[in-house]
Amino acid sequence: MKKLLTAILAMCCLTSAFGQLKTPQPSTGQTVKQEFGLGSIELSYSRPNIKKRKIFGDIVPLDSVWRTGANTATTLTFSEDVVIAGITVAAGKYGLLSIPRKKTWDIIISKQTNVTSPSAYKKEMDVVRIAVEVIKVKKAVETFTIAFANVLPSTLDLQISWDKSTVSLPILMETDAKVMAAIEQNMKSAKPEYFAAAVYYMQNDKDLNQALTWFNKAVEQQPDAFWIQHQWANCLAKLGKTQEAKAAALRSKELAAKAGNNDYVKLNNKLLKQLDK
Numbered sequence: 001m002k003k004l005l006t007a008i009l010a011m012c013c014l015t016s017a018f019g020q021l022k023t024p025q026p027s028t029g030q031t032v033k034q035e036f037g038l039g040s041i042e043l044s045y046s047r048p049n050i051k052k053r054k055i056f057g058d059i060v061p062l063d064s065v066w067r068t069g070a071n072t073a074t075t076l077t078f079s080e081d082v083v084i085a086g087i088t089v090a091a092g093k094y095g096l097l098s099i100p101r102k103k104t105w106d107i108i109i110s111k112q113t114n115v116t117s118p119s120a121y122k123k124e125m126d127v128v129r130i131a132v133e134v135i136k137v138k139k140a141v142e143t144f145t146i147a148f149a150n151v152l153p154s155t156l157d158l159q160i161s162w163d164k165s166t167v168s169l170p171i172l173m174e175t176d177a178k179v180m181a182a183i184e185q186n187m188k189s190a191k192p193e194y195f196a197a198a199v200y201y202m203q204n205d206k207d208l209n210q211a212l213t214w215f216n217k218a219v220e221q222q223p224d225a226f227w228i229q230h231q232w233a234n235c236l237a238k239l240g241k242t243q244e245a246k247a248a249a250l251r252s253k254e255l256a257a258k259a260g261n262n263d264y265v266k267l268n269n270k271l272l273k274q275l276d277k
Contacts, residue, residue, distance in 0.1 A: 025046075025071075026048070026049075027046045027047055027048040027049070027069075027070035027071050027144075028046065028047050029044070029045070029046050029047070029071070029072075030043075030044075030045060030046070030047055031043065031044045032146075032147075032148070034148040034151065034156070036148075036151065036156055036171075036173060037080060037153060037154060037173035037175035037178075038080055038173070038175055038178055038179070039078070039079035039080035039091075039173070040079045041076060041077065041078055041079070041082075041148065041156075041171070042076070042077040042079075043074075043075070043076055043077075043096075043146055043148075043158075044072075044074065044075045044077075045068065045069040045074040045075075045096070045146055046069045046070040046071040046072060046074075047069065047070070047143050047144045047145065048069070048070040048143075048144050049142055049143050049144070050140060050142050050143075050162075050163055055162060055163040056100055056163060056165060060100055060162075062100055062101055062102065063099065063100075063101055064099065064118050065097055065098075065099055065108075065115070065118040065121040066097065066098050066099065066100060066118075067097060067115055067116050067117075068096050068097055068098045068146070068160065069144060069146075070144070071116075072116065073095055073112075073113060073114050073115050073116050074095065074096040074097075074146070075093055075094065075095055075096060075113050076093070076094050076095075076096050076109070076158075077092070077093045077094075078090075078091050078092060078094075079091055080173060081173075081174075082171050082172060082173050083171075083172040083173070083174065084109060084128045084130070084169065084170070084171055084172070085128050085130040087127070087128050089109060089127055089128060093113055094109050094110060094111065094113065094127060095108075095109075095110040095111070095112045095113045095114070095115050096108070096109065096110075096146075097110055097112075097115055097121065098160070098167075100134075100165075101134075102134070103133070103134055104131045104132060104133055104134060105131070105132055105134060105160075105167045106129055106130070106131050107128075107129070107130055107131075107132055107160075107167065107169050108126055108128065108129050109126070109127045109128040109129075110125050110126055110127060111125040111126075111127060112125045130169070132167045132168060132169060133167070134165050134166070134167055135165070135166045135167070135168070136164055136165060136166075137161075137164050137165075137166055138164070139164075140163050140164050141161045141162050141163060141164075141166075143162075144161075144162040145159075145160075145161045145162065146158065146159070146160050146161075147159050147161070149168070153175050153176075153204075154172060154173055154174070154175040154176060155170060155171070155172050155173075156170075156171055157169065157170055157171070158170075158171055176204065179200060183197045183200065192217075194214040194215070194217040194218040194221070195214070195215070195218035195222075195228055195231070197211075197214050198211045198212075198214035198215045198218060198231070198235065199211075199231055201214070202231070202234065202235050202238065208235060208238055208239050209239070211235050212232075212235050212236070212239060215228070215231065215232040215235050216232075218232070219232055224255055225255075226252045226253075226255035226256040226259060226261065226264050227252075227264065229248050229249075229251050229252035229255060230248075230249065230252040230256075230264055230267060230268060230271070232248045232252075233245045233246075233248035233249040233252060233268070233271060234271065236248055237271065237274070237275060242275055245271075245275055246272060246275050249268045249271045249272050249275070250268070250272070252264060252268050253265055253268035253269065253272075256268065
């Protein structure tokens with residue numbers, strides 16, 4: 001009996017040891033969170049490798065719904081409303097599906113977040129379905145990759161690449177309207193953020209005279225802030241007020257040097273050189 005108990009205990013220990021064995025996943029998972037506009041987009045997917053196999057038309061069948069990855073379903077989570085193919089997609093979590101074809105792919109944003117096989121897909125749950133062109137590349141992408149590219153304040157591209165095929169899905173966020181509304185409300189508050197509002201106006205081709213008014217107030221509030229002085233100089237330069245711009249740039253340079261910030265010293269030197277042309 002004692003020998004039997006010892007053997008059972010040994011088997012249990014061996015089973016436990018095997019149960020703890022960890023090996024690398026053949027298709028690794030990845031979660032990417034991209035800041036975008038006034039919010040963010042989070043992508044979660046798995047990344048298979050080519051491994052000398054034929055991908056499209058074999059591993060990934062053509063003209064059939066694909067989970068756009070491996071293992072679990074691929075998902076996108078939008079913190080704010082976005083616009084895709086002219087359709088407003090409300091903030092929330094969605095499944096990212098696709099139907100690869102030879103020359104185009106159908107990209108699908110679905111309310112279904114757990115589709116891992118074509119049989120589970122329900123077309124009536126589509127939020128967006130758009131055909132996009134396949135771009136062929138010379139060098140094969142070994143590991144399946146979904147990435148955010150060309151990220152601007154209001155637009156970005158969701159790029160899907162594997163083997164020698166790449167497709168791109170443009171995504172829009174109506175950032176400007178939201179920012180303009182927020183600025184309008186902020187200017188009515190007890191402590192308006194003049195500098196942030198002025199920079200936005202200047203960098204987005206809004207009313208430069210209004211931007212200058214806010215820069216003036218920002219400088220009054222923080223006369224020793226070299227970063228404010230520098231942007232103030234940029235605004236003055238854009239308005240053609242060259243001498244005033246030079247004075248602001250020199251002041252910014254002096255304050256930056258005093259603070260030990262060489263980056264702003266260089267920026268002001270560059271601006272002063274441009275103003276002397």
